[in-house]
Amino acid sequence: MKHDDKLLRAAQSRVVEAIARHTAYLHRAATAQSNEITEAVTKLGDQLAGLISERLEGLAPAELQAFAQGRYHTDRLKGLKKAIDRWGDELEATIYQLTLPGFEELAGHESEYARELLASSLEDADLPTAPAAAAAFSAAKSQPIMGQLLEELVADIPERTRRQVYSTIRQGIAEGQTSQQIVRALRGTRALNYKDGVLQTTRTAAERMVRTGRAHISNVSYEETYRALGVEEVVWSSQLDGRTTLICASRDGQRYEVGTDHPRPPAHYQCRSVLAPSFGGDIQGKRPYVRAFKPVGKIPKGKRPDDMIGQVSANTNYAKWFQRQPASFQREWLGDTRYKLYKQGDYTIDRFVDPTGRKLTLEELRQRDRETFRELFD
Structure with missing residues (x-):
């Protein structure tokens, strides 16, 4: 990508800040999608409770024992198994419906965002068009996420839930539980907002899957767009706060050649790291930090120290920022043992790495990005 050095330095400064804001908006947009799935799972949980309660009550003791042993030889046992499998199919269809179309839409949005970001920061309206949503989504589906393909990540939720439903019923029967006790184990109790049942595991896993899948799609879409527009290098950018993992902290600031094999976010479930375009030389501008271990919105204003939120040079990576905390x-983030090694100078952050709010819709995300572009690029 050939542009004047002075223009590239100015562009890099604005790109860093714009991507930092955009990443925060993306996190909120993921909340909207995961909440849709959570609500759907809750409704399906009500259906499951009804069918389990009704059909278990009608089984004879011998039939209950047969079900616990995985034998379905009577009409009633076959009917119960068919009803559970049908429920599992509905759960699978619902999760796919609420996940994959939104993922493809996000791929198109992120490709266009990356193109618009470069065009605005480089003051070059003649850049080639970004990859289409279908092309960006196809690229995201073909690249692994921590070893799993995107559709495998989605499919794992209903498959695991189906197994857990059968396991919970069988174990309940083996322990002599009543049908209502088994239902409570599956759905949870109203007193605890149904968070104490098996299906809470499904809701939690679905949120983790959505945030991880969206992070993967965003970063693949960015890199596909960077490649199409002639960007030669990307830099790993992690969040400067207490929630950042060791692996992301150790990679922060690392540069990679576009189109080559290299580490890519997400590095772990619900990863917030992102690949930013690098125009060579030091990264200019500022990047935000939050000296806290939970989102700012969950910390009362009266309990926020004046220096909890701020900015540092965009050329400051996590390790350098951490040294100044x-x-x-440092002790809370590392833990006592790692902190002692860190202070003794025996280990740097990368040595500790284990290799192994409010809803925001996509349209609201677009609006936030438009506001950022107007502010940064006028």
Whole structure:
């Protein structure tokens, strides 16, 4: 990508800040999608409770024992198994419907965002068009996420839930539980907002899958767009806060050649790291930090120290930023044992790496990005 050096330095400064804001908006947009799935799972949980309660009550003791042993030799046992499998199929269809179309839409949005970001920051309206949504989504589906393909990541939720439903019923029967006790184990109790049942595991896993899948799609879409527009290098950018993992902290600031094999976010489930375009040389501008271990919105304003939120040079990676933090923050982030090794100078952050709110819709995300572009690029 050939542009004047002065223009590239200015562009890099604005790109860093714009991507930092955009990543925060993406996290909120993921909440909207995961909440849709959560609500759907809750409704399906009500259906499951009804069919299990009704059909278990009608089984004879011998039939209950047969079900616990995985034998379905009577009409009633076959009917119960068919009803559970039908419910599992509906869960699978619902999760696919609420996941994959939104993922493809996001791929198109992120490709266009990356193109518009470069065009605005480089003041070059003649850049080639971004990859279409279908092309970006196809690329995302063909690249692994921590070893899993995207559709495998989605399929794992209903498959695991189906197994857990059968396991819970069989174990309940083996322990002599009543049908209502088994239903409570599956759905949870109203007193605890149904968070104490098997289906809460499904809701939690679905949220993790959505956030991880969206992070993967965003980063693949970015890199596909960078490649199409002639960007030669990307830089790994992690969040400067207490929720960042060791692996992302160790990779922060690392540069990679576009189109080559290299580590890519997400590095773990619900990863917030992103690949930003690098125009060569030091990264210019500022990047935000939050000296806290949970989102700012969950910390009362009266309990936020004046220096909890701020900015540092965009050329500051996580390791350099971490060195300047208070000992209390360092100890909590690393834990006592790692902190002792860190302070003794025996280990740097990368040595510790294990290799192994409010809803925001996509349209609201677009609006936030438009506001950012107007502010940064006028």
